[in-house]
Amino acid sequence: MVIRGGTVVDATGSRPADVLIQDGVISTVGSKVGSVPAGTVVLDAGGCIVAPGLVDLHTHLREPGREEAETVESGARAAALGGYTAVVAMPNTEPAIDSAAVVRQVLELGRGACCDVRVAGAITLGREGRLLAPIAEMAALGVRIFTDDGAGVQDARLMRRALEYGSALGVVLAQHCEDASLAAGSHMHEGEWSSRLGIPGQPAEAEELMVSRDLALARLTGGRLHLLHLSTAGSLAMVKGAKASGLPVTAEVVPHHFTLTDAAVASFDPVFKVNPPLRTADDVAAVKAALAEGVIDAIATDHAPHAQEDKEVPFYQAAPGMIGLETALALALTELELPIERILALASWQPAAIAGLTAEHGGPVAAGRPANLCVIDPTAKWVVDPAALASRSRNTPYAGRALVGRVRHTVLRGEPVVIDCEAQR
Numbered sequence: 001m002v003i004r005g006g007t008v009v010d011a012t013g014s015r016p017a018d019v020l021i022q023d024g025v026i027s028t029v030g031s032k033v034g035s036v037p038a039g040t041v042v043l044d045a046g047g048c049i050v051a052p053g054l055v056d057l058h059t060h061l062r063e064p065g066r067e068e069a070e071t072v073e074s075g076a077r078a079a080a081l082g083g084y085t086a087v088v089a090m091p092n093t094e095p096a097i098d099s100a101a102v103v104r105q106v107l108e109l110g111r112g113a114c115c116d117v118r119v120a121g122a123i124t125l126g127r128e129g130r131l132l133a134p135i136a137e138m139a140a141l142g143v144r145i146f147t148d149d150g151a152g153v154q155d156a157r158l159m160r161r162a163l164e165y166g167s168a169l170g171v172v173l174a175q176h177c178e179d180a181s182l183a184a185g186s187h188m189h190e191g192e193w194s195s196r197l198g199i200p201g202q203p204a205e206a207e208e209l210m211v212s213r214d215l216a217l218a219r220l221t222g223g224r225l226h227l228l229h230l231s232t233a234g235s236l237a238m239v240k241g242a243k244a245s246g247l248p249v250t251a252e253v254v255p256h257h258f259t260l261t262d263a264a265v266a267s268f269d270p271v272f273k274v275n276p277p278l279r280t281a282d283d284v285a286a287v288k289a290a291l292a293e294g295v296i297d298a299i300a301t302d303h304a305p306h307a308q309e310d311k312e313v314p315f316y317q318a319a320p321g322m323i324g325l326e327t328a329l330a331l332a333l334t335e336l337e338l339p340i341e342r343i344l345a346l347a348s349w350q351p352a353a354i355a356g357l358t359a360e361h362g363g364p365v366a367a368g369r370p371a372n373l374c375v376i377d378p379t380a381k382w383v384v385d386p387a388a389l390a391s392r393s394r395n396t397p398y399a400g401r402a403l404v405g406r407v408r409h410t411v412l413r414g415e416p417v418v419i420d421c422e423a424q425r
């Protein structure tokens with residue numbers, strides 16, 4: 001296969017080049033690819049960026065247990081359409097991914113999917129926050145990230161033990177920062193809009209207390225901490241301070257926290273219900289500033305599919321979450337005033353490093369490397385149509401939104417899984 005006529009962008013810089021791929025591996029990168037043997041698949045990259053495939057640290061694939069909302073297969077197809085060649089599947093499935101058996105099951109389901117499916121294991125059994133899960137057993141199967149995402153680990157002593165245990169095993173502990181007592185009974189951010197609408201809210205402090213606690217615990221234990229979907233100006237300021245003091249913490253943000261505010265909830269449309277909730281315009285500005293300053297390591301999706309019966313109900317009954325795999329890159333390109341190299345760092349090689357995937361994903365586009373690539377047309381204009389998305393669920397808050405920038409092709413180990421914005425299987 002040859003990807004012809006694009007500009008290669010990776011962590012080493014950018015240059016116009018064709019990319020020749022043989023047997024799943026990049027064989028030549030340069031302007032001299034010229035004539036190719038008959039039968040070679042040619043992907044047109046004219047006017048496009050050719051980059052390492054994107055890596056999502058935060059995908060809910062819902063299998064096992066919620067296949068009506070998403071399956072590993074459908075979620076991986078949505079991921080490939082969004083330019084991802086690897087995703088980390090969150091463990092809040094039914095049952096939770098809290099044992100070697102369920103890890104094996106999800107990895108098995110991911111074999112042959114449109115992107116590489118890696119797994120995050122639960123920190124505690126059943127994500128109940130009471131007893132540590134068999135982290136070493138899951139780490140032995142290659143699991144590198146552990147989280148109870150969907151909930152934070154409330155017990156500080158247990159989180160301390162998890163960080164200590166994780167540091168001995170060389171794995172990352174990822175926290176969903178939410179103090180359950182302060183957030184109890186809430187359906188949105190607590191502020192002007194929750195007061196006007198009469199919807200119980202959770203204050204920014206529900207997130208910030210746990211960010212503060214976990215930074216302290218990371219300092220105490222030397223454990224590797226990753227902070228999931230940060231959403232408040234206060235959280236970002238704490239991460240900035242912690243990094244300045246040399247703490248090896250990493251953090252991610254998600255597109256809905258740099259594109260939407262809590263004012264959207266005035267529609268009472270449950271599509272805008274999410275955890276952490278949509279915040280204020282000041283918080284959105286802080287997320288954008290943190291991305292621009294390099295305080296944040298990754299843009300993740302928190303792709304959280306929900307079936308109609310869980311989402312199209314009154315606001316206070318609806319499940320929190322939004323789908324995001326097919327819109328994340330375009331939202332970043334459209335809404336962030338950042339060079340594409342920075343956006344790709346945040347969506348590809350930096351998350352690949354956090355997840356321990358750099359041998360296969362996010363690495364330089366160079367001879368000898370596995371051909372896990374995406375081809376992005378940065379000027380393509382399109383409008384989000386929920387019915388046209390590959391996810392089994394339709395809960396996108398961006399229906400009708402005009403975006404600029406689209407994934408044209410995605411290549412997984414040399415196989416074109418997306419050609420001209422169409423999934424190939």
Ligand code: DOR
Pocket residue numbers: 060092149150151176273274275276304305319320321322
């Ligand atoms: O809105 C959310 N939905 N936040 C989470 O942390 C979990 C997710 C889900 O699993 O639906």
